[in-house]
Amino acid sequence: MLIDETDREILELLREDARRTLADIGARVTLSTAAVKRRIDRLQETGVIVGYTVQLDHTKLGWGIEAFTELRFTGTTKVGEIVRTTTRMPEAQAVFTIAGDPDALVWLRVRDMAHLQRTIDEIRTHHQVTGTKTLIALDSWMRGQQWPAQGS
Amino acid sequence: MLIDETDREILELLREDARRTLADIGARVTLSTAAVKRRIDRLQETGVIVGYTVQLDHTKLGWGIEAFTELRFTGTTKVGEIVRTTTRMPEAQAVFTIAGDPDALVWLRVRDMAHLQRTIDEIRTHHQVTGTKTLIALDSWMRGQQWPAQGS
DNA sequence: GTTGAAAGGTTGGGACG
DNA sequence: CGTCCCAACCTTTCAAC
Numbered sequence: 001m002l003i004d005e006t007d008r009e010i011l012e013l014l015r016e017d018a019r020r021t022l023a024d025i026g027a028r029v030t031l032s033t034a035a036v037k038r039r040i041d042r043l044q045e046t047g048v049i050v051g052y053t054v055q056l057d058h059t060k061l062g063w064g065i066e067a068f069t070e071l072r073f074t075g076t077t078k079v080g081e082i083v084r085t086t087t088r089m090p091e092a093q094a095v096f097t098i099a100g101d102p103d104a105l106v107w108l109r110v111r112d113m114a115h116l117q118r119t120i121d122e123i124r125t126h127h128q129v130t131g132t133k134t135l136i137a138l139d140s141w142m143r144g145q146q147w148p149a150q151g152s
Numbered sequence: 153m154l155i156d157e158t159d160r161e162i163l164e165l166l167r168e169d170a171r172r173t174l175a176d177i178g179a180r181v182t183l184s185t186a187a188v189k190r191r192i193d194r195l196q197e198t199g200v201i202v203g204y205t206v207q208l209d210h211t212k213l214g215w216g217i218e219a220f221t222e223l224r225f226t227g228t229t230k231v232g233e234i235v236r237t238t239t240r241m242p243e244a245q246a247v248f249t250i251a252g253d254p255d256a257l258v259w260l261r262v263r264d265m266a267h268l269q270r271t272i273d274e275i276r277t278h279h280q281v282t283g284t285k286t287l288i289a290l291d292s293w294m295r296g297q298q299w300p301a302q303g304s
Numbered sequence: 305g306t307t308g309a310a311a312g313g314t315t316g317g318g319a320c321g
Numbered sequence: 322c323g324t325c326c327c328a329a330c331c332t333t334t335c336a337a338c
């Protein structure tokens with residue numbers, strides 16, 4: 001499928017604020033609301049747009065610690081298995097399987113250090129993990145959200 | 153500020169689909185649309201809700217490679233500086249400053265391997281970086297979006 | 305294939321109880 | 322918190338490019 005410059009502008013506007021109205025988007029890309037709706041519908045049907053979500057300040061919800069845990073497995077560990085079990089944990093924000101060393105990277109969000117330790121322990125007990133290394137984030141920035149995760 | 157169980161339900165519904173209507177949310181939490189709006193307005197004013205964004209399938213936009221680059225700096229490098237310059241790069245999805253070793257973790261999304269190399273080179277030239285280690289993702293999962301980043 | 309205009313239904317946003 | 326109201330918005334249809 002082809003995506004033109006107008007589509008990219010629409011996606012950028014939705015990235016900034018997914019609750020923008022079609023009329024607002026239309027005014028910015030000089031298109032009617034109907035034309036904007038048809039383009040967004042098409043982007044959804046073709047799977048370019050996967051969904052819409054809210055961006056939260058997790059510190060205000062009491063999950064103030066962000067960390068990354070690098071995992072190393074035994075040679076017999078199925079990669080799909082670690083992804084399946086890890087993704088069921090509410091602490092896991094994202095899981096990446098890695099080419100090389102380590103074998104996987106898990107992005108965690110937890111309430112406090114004790115919670116982080118429990119979470120890492122849980123990952124270790126559920127799998128044939130030969131080693132972990134956890135990186136604790138002091139601060140974070142994410143595209144499209146201009147607040148510090150810890151520093152507010 | 154206090155967040156009750158209904159607020160959490162509303163946030164969960166918005167996490168699933170940020171473009172839900174107030175009426176739809178109201179029906180699910182057994183509240184009127186006006187009551188839902190007042191709660192969402194309050195969550196926005198207090199900063200719990202930071203914004204709303206679209207979730208994209210980046211492989212379909214031609215940015216099929218995800219990677220993490222661990223950065224180590226000289227002792228004199230200002231942490232804020234690396235964040236400021238890195239966040240200006242369109243390839244950077246997120247930047248985390250880390251307690252310990254490494255000093256920072258940059259989540260990159262690029263078109264191909266040549267693009268990845270150029271991006272890492274750019275990071276290195278812009279700062280007093282003493283070392284980098286790049287982890288290339290084979291596959292990824294993120295909370296709230298159930299598609300494989302590479303494997304589709 | 306694309307677009308805009310118009311019609312009718314739905315939603316949002318205030319005021320009030 | 323809910324109910325009411327009205328303006329704004331969405332969604333479909335249709336004709337035109």
